[in-house]
Amino acid sequence: MNSPFRTRPTPIRTMADGTVKQVNPFTGTEVWTVPGRGNRPLSHPAPHPRPLEETDHETFCAFCAGNLLSTPPEKSRLERAADGSWVQLDSLLPAQVTESVPEFRRVPNLFEIVSYDYWHQNFGFEMDPRTAERMLAYLEDPAGLDHVLAIVRTRMRASGEDPSTLGTAELLEHAPGYFAGGHDVIIARRHFTDDAVDDSQLASSGTLTPEEHAAFIRFTVDGIRDLYKRNRYAPYVVAFQNWLKPAGASFDHLHKQLVAIDERGNQSNLEIANLRQNPNMYNEWAVDYAGYQNLIIAENDHAVAFAGFGHRYPTLEIYSRSPVAEPWLQSIPEVTAMSDLIHACHAAAGADVACNEEWHHKPIDVDIPMPWRVLIKWRVSTLAGFEGGTKIYLNTLSPQNIRDRVVKRLYQLREAGMIAGGIRIATECSVERNSLKYNPLLNNN
Numbered sequence: 001m002n003s004p005f006r007t008r009p010t011p012i013r014t015m016a017d018g019t020v021k022q023v024n025p026f027t028g029t030e031v032w033t034v035p036g037r038g039n040r041p042l043s044h045p046a047p048h049p050r051p052l053e054e055t056d057h058e059t060f061c062a063f064c065a066g067n068l069l070s071t072p073p074e075k076s077r078l079e080r081a082a083d084g085s086w087v088q089l090d091s092l093l094p095a096q097v098t099e100s101v102p103e104f105r106r107v108p109n110l111f112e113i114v115s116y117d118y119w120h121q122n123f124g125f126e127m128d129p130r131t132a133e134r135m136l137a138y139l140e141d142p143a144g145l146d147h148v149l150a151i152v153r154t155r156m157r158a159s160g161e162d163p164s165t166l167g168t169a170e171l172l173e174h175a176p177g178y179f180a181g182g183h184d185v186i187i188a189r190r191h192f193t194d195d196a197v198d199d200s201q202l203a204s205s206g207t208l209t210p211e212e213h214a215a216f217i218r219f220t221v222d223g224i225r226d227l228y229k230r231n232r233y234a235p236y237v238v239a240f241q242n243w244l245k246p247a248g249a250s251f252d253h254l255h256k257q258l259v260a261i262d263e264r265g266n267q268s269n270l271e272i273a274n275l276r277q278n279p280n281m282y283n284e285w286a287v288d289y290a291g292y293q294n295l296i297i298a299e300n301d302h303a304v305a306f307a308g309f310g311h312r313y314p315t316l317e318i319y320s321r322s323p324v325a326e327p328w329l330q331s332i333p334e335v336t337a338m339s340d341l342i343h344a345c346h347a348a349a350g351a352d353v354a355c356n357e358e359w360h361h362k363p364i365d366v367d368i369p370m371p372w373r374v375l376i377k378w379r380v381s382t383l384a385g386f387e388g389g390t391k392i393y394l395n396t397l398s399p400q401n402i403r404d405r406v407v408k409r410l411y412q413l414r415e416a417g418m419i420a421g422g423i424r425i426a427t428e429c430s431v432e433r434n435s436l437k438y439n440p441l442l443n444n445n
Contacts, residue, residue, distance in 0.1 A: 011285075011309050012293060012399065020398040024310025025285040026271055030391065031310055033398040049198035056199070060191045063253040065101045069094060071185070072110055072151050072178035073138055075226075077102035078219050086215050088222075091134045094143040101189060103212065104219050109183040110155055113259050116177035123233045123262070127180035131230060135179040139172070148175050182231055182260030186220050191253045202252055204243060205357075206347030210340055210420035217339035218332070220256050225328035227260045228364050234260035236268070239359035246354035247379045256357070264363050275368055282371050283436050287319055291435075295399050297406050298344060299429045300422045302337030305345060307402040312387075313356075313377040314397040316345045316406065321436055325362040325369040338372065340420035345376050347419055348409040354379040371436050 013021045018035035058066030068074075076090040079102050089102075119125035127135070138144035152174045153163040163171060190203035205213060224237045241256040242249040249255075264272075275281055290296055290306035297305045302322060308315035318341045320327070322334040342357070349355060356377045362370040380396060387393050397405075407426045413419045424430075 011289060020400075022310045022395075022399070025281075025289075026274070027267060027310065029310050029312065029393065031312065031393045031395045033395050033401070049200035051198050052192065052196060057190075057192055057194075057196070060199075061251045061253050063185075063187045063251050063255060064191050065189050068097050068105075069147050069150075071187070072108040073144070073147065075106045075108070075184065076219075076223075077105040078215055079103060088219070091137075093138065093141050094147050095141075103189050104186060104216055106184050106186050106219070106223050108178045108181045109185050109257065110151065111158070112177065112181055112183035114182055114261055116181045119182065119231065119233060119260075119262075120176075125231060125233055127176060128230050131180045135175065138179070139175065148172070148178060151178060180230070182227055182234060182237075184223055184227065184258045186216070186223060186256040186258070188216065188254040202351050203254055204346060204351035205241070205254060205343060206349065207351055208254075208343065210343055213343040214336045214339040216256075217342065218335055220258070221327045221335060223258050224361075227258055231260050233262060235365040236261055236264050236363040239361075241357035243357070244354035244379075247356050264366075268363065272366060272368070272370075275370065279368065282319070282373075286317065286373075287435050290317075293399070295403050296426065296429050297403055298341060298410060298423050298425045300337045300340060300420075300424065302334045303341050304429075304435060305341045307399040307406070308375065309399045311375075311377060312383070312393045312395065313379055313381065314395060314402050315378070316376040316402065318342055318345065318374045318376070319436060320372040322372070325371065326364075327361055327372045330372070337422075338374065340423060342374055342376070344410055344413065344419040344423055345406065347413050348406045349376070349378060 009023045009025075011023050011025050015021065020033040022031040022033070023029070024031070055066070058064055061067070062070040074092055074097060076088055077092070079087050079089060079100060081087045086103075089096075116125075139148060149168065149171055152171045155174070156163040188203065188208070190207075192199070193201050193203045193207050195201075196203075205216075208216065220239060224239055227237045228234065238259045238261060239256060241254075243254070244252055278284065287304055287306065290309075293309075295307040295309070297307060297316065299305065303318055303320050305316060305318045308317040318338060320330070320334065320338050322330045324330045324334070327335060327338075346355075346357075356375075356379065358375040358377065359372070360370075360375070361372045362368075378397075381394070383393070403426075410419065410423070410425045414423065414425065
């Protein structure tokens with residue numbers, strides 16, 4: 001089908017032999033899909049699953065619920081109340097941490113990408129008074145002091161340093177990074193599904209219930225808000241999820257990461273420049289174009305999902321239709337709608353498919369609205385010499401292959417009651433032009 005947009009290269013071209021050539025309209029990335037490669041299996045289940053021991057559900061890795069003090073001090077957690085509601089608890093002391101098991105918790109990353117020292121030495125950043133009070137209270141608690149010292153020693157040994165040469169005061173010079181740092185991890189309770197009998201039955205985003213996943217997403221959104229609030233030097237907070245080791249995960253335990261950074265990145269700057277020239281580009285270049293190409297996978301009242309194009313890996317894209325650009329300012333139904341489609345896309349892929357979940361939202365210092373959108377990239381291929389020499393990437397699945405696989409699975413999942421109600425799949429969708437509902441001519445700060 002020809003593109004209705006004459007000002008940009010045609011994003012998708014199908015050659016006479018069936019080769020699908022794609023150009024990402026935002027990045028210019030070139031991707032080819034060669035016929036006959038799209039039917040290969042995506043997942044690679046463990047060939048020799050190991051039966052689980054009785055304690056493995058609680059202590060299999062450092063993120064497990066039986067190892068709550070193996071991570072730096074918690075910033076906050078989500079627990080289930082007796083009536084089934086969600087309760088957020090902040091700034092717990094060690095004795096309180098181990099009194100109950102959270103469903104989700106936010107902790108500083110032991111091996112941060114951007115450290116507290118980075119912000120302190122380059123910008124003169126100092127922790128806010130409330131965080132300073134929390135750190136003081138934690139260190140005044142004997143168990144809290146022991147915990148922080150153990151974390152500092154663990155980090156030093158991993159870096160090849162000998163902590164035994166330092167006294168307590170010297171070790172505590174590293175403590176601010178584990179209270180006021182800008183790199184957090186959002187950790188789910190389960191390592192394995194509750195009914196797992198071997199180590200191949202991992203608990204992924206798609207194995208959560210839609211309600212649990214919505215709480216996971218809301219908790220992540222609140223973490224983004226909190227990092228912006230506590231660091232005025234950070235124009236952007238990167239949010240992402242690496243699932244399984246081929247996608248860069250240190251642990252095969254469900255978690256997301258948040259990283260406050262002092263730059264938006266060249267690609268984001270280019271995107272913003274294009275947006276100023278065409279405030280409606282997300283409709284024209286993404287959602288509307290996907291609709292013209294019949295790539296829409298699913299939608300609900302506040303979000304839409306489609307098979308992405310022009311990506312190095314097979315990609316699903318989920319866009320918020322909210323008139324509010326910032327996810328932390330959106331209503332609960334709007335955030336839940338995004339969660340429901342993200343969850344459904346993960347469930348359709350399955351827990352054995354390695355993937356990266358990338359979040360994109362309007363940087364806090366940008367004055368033009370940009371929709372919150374999430375990209376799920378299946379890490380099912382390895383970049384090789386052809387890509388390096390040509391900068392043309394070979395993607396094993398075309399957008400149409402992706403659509404067909406996911407749509408078929410979504411119908412099965414809905415029939416089994418495993419995805420949220422209110423999701424309209426493929427031909428049930430009625431995505432209209434300009435379906436992203438924010439007014440691109442207004443500043444939605």
